Amino acid sequence: MATSAARARIDSPPPPPPPTQPRRGDDDYVPCNIVEIELLNFMTYDRLACRPGPRLNLVAGPNGSGKGSLVCAIALALTADPSVLGRAASVGAFVKRGEESGHVKISLSGNTPEHIIRITRKIDTKNKSEWLLDGTPLDTACVFLHSSELYMLLLKKLKKAVEHHQLIYRSKELKNLEVANLMRKRLPWLKYEMKEEELIEAQEQEKTMKKKMEIAKIWEDSKRPIEYVSY
Known part of the structure; x- marks a missing residue:
């Protein structure tokens, strides 16, 4: 009986290797890191361009400084449903008051320092969205989602961030x-x-x-x- 158990342990396949973590480049960024955020007529901002560091994981600031606007912009540019953000049920409500349209542009690091992926979401008060990938219009966000394995990695990172937030809440x-x-x-x-x-x-x-x-x-x-x- 002991011999059979030992043979079963020997014949069993080895455990799968742990998932490899993406390596950081010379600029300390890994693929899918946010390298630039650009807003136009979005919530409290007329215009904003900021370049976060390679290890961005927290947006902090005093009340009324626009932290929520920045986080909502990142989420909407990366295909989030407006209703899950707790601010408004429709995308048109994120356009700055008094304006008819605006946009959010997120630039992500690619596989090399020279490779930058630019995702733009144009929105208007009529609740219409127009997507652009590296300046090229897309019919739907689904094209963007399935255009590369790099974007799937981005979704995994977003899911991990959400799970981490839920863990903190619990x-x-x-x-x-x-x-x-x-x-x-x-x-x-x-x-x-x-x-x-x-x-x-x-x-x-x-x-x-x-x-x-x-x-x-x-x-x-x-x-x-x-x-x-x-x-």
């Missing part, structure tokens, strides 16, 4: 639950501490009242006439 929920359980366990002790504080306060009030009563008694006694005793 860990926060777990932490809040642990705090709630801890408070529930401490509740009897907190009630005891409150009762103890109330008892100490009542005792202090009792001492104060006794002192006042003693002072009042002394004062009343001092008002009585002095009795003389003759010997």
